[in-house]
Amino acid sequence: MPILYISRKAHFNAAHQLWIPELSEEENFEMFGKCANPNFHGHNFDLYVAVKGSPDPKTGLVMDLKILKKIINEQVVDQLDHQNLNKDVPWLSGIMPSIENIAVAMWQRIAPHLPENVTLHKITLWETQNNFVEYYGE
Numbered sequence: 001m002p003i004l005y006i007s008r009k010a011h012f013n014a015a016h017q018l019w020i021p022e023l024s025e026e027e028n029f030e031m032f033g034k035c036a037n038p039n040f041h042g043h044n045f046d047l048y049v050a051v052k053g054s055p056d057p058k059t060g061l062v063m064d065l066k067i068l069k070k071i072i073n074e075q076v077v078d079q080l081d082h083q084n085l086n087k088d089v090p091w092l093s094g095i096m097p098s099i100e101n102i103a104v105a106m107w108q109r110i111a112p113h114l115p116e117n118v119t120l121h122k123i124t125l126w127e128t129q130n131n132f133v134e135y136y137g138e
């Protein structure tokens, strides 16, 4: 059976601040740039969730993307949209809300909810028009 990768895109807006309390203000700004601003700031995040599987012989689909949309919305987007990622999201509590760490947390929340015939392949999270991370679950 051929193996294919199919993706669903989602979008959310959220605020965060990247800051290490043990570092000085100067060191934090050197490390995180504007993401260290003390009163938080927003990003328009784009999220791509890719799953891997073979098309069902009857439907021709790897996965019903309406189901993937529902999982993404329930597990991550509805909980992050218009929230402060440092303060408002229980499953990000105590985690530096970098796109790296958010992508790993998203994987842990989405993977267990997928149908048995597909596996999560990649989480791609865009923070700006220029910066994004990809996570393959390793």
Ligand code: NI
Binding pocket: 016, 034, 035, 041, 043
């Ligand atoms: Ni930022």
